[in-house]
Amino acid sequence: MSMKSLKIALAVSVAVNLFALAAGGAIWVMRDKVEERVAEARRPGRGESVWNVVDRMPAAVRDQVKQGLRASAMEARPDFEEARAARREAIALAGAPTFDPVAVSALLERSRASEARGRARLEAGAVETLSRLSPEDRKALAPILSRHKPHRGRDEKAGAASDKKPH
Incomplete structure (x- = not known):
């Protein structure tokens, strides 16, 4: 492999890893919000008639x-x-x-x-x-x-x- 191909592969790998980290962080934050909403909905008098x-x-x-x-x-x-x-x-x-x-x-x-x-x-x-x-x-x-x-x-x-x- 040439040096140029290695640099491109490294750049693509870094980009994919950054995307995966961002997606994982977003999922983690959204999961916490969903859990809060579920807990809130289960509290009587709040989300329940x-x-x-x-x-x-x-x-x-x-x-x-x-x-x-x-x-x-x-x-x-x-x-x-x-x-x-x-x-x-x-x-x-x-x-x-x-x-x-x-x-x-x-x-x-x-x-x-x-x-x-x-x-x-x-x-x-x-x-x-x-x-x-x-x-x-x-x-x-x-x-x-x-x-x-x-x-x-x-x-x-x-x-x-x-x-x-x-x-």
Whole structure:
């Protein structure tokens, strides 16, 4: 083999090795991210719906919890409906030919206040429901108090569902 052929073979070998190292590093980093997402998805109350957690409980507890959470959701429903209506009105007003920033801001504030009131009712109902449970059942359901939304593709579905019913 000539010296030129050896240099070309060495350059190709170095390039292939660098490519292999980069690919291996990328796979290693992605594997860690995938493992984190899987672990996150398995934590109750984060990537899992409240009802899935409740459905795994004993029948008597499950019925009590569902009844309590549904009652607080029904109490909070008018607040969430008012929040959505005020936000829709603000959007319509913002798109009107004449813009009234004071009115739009007032509608957005009303929307936020209604949503906060609804969330407070949901949380109060959840706390009341949790107060009637055993420590083990409370521990299993405690993540329902988390304000985090589910991750990945479920965000869009959760947003669409929140327009139809309170969380």
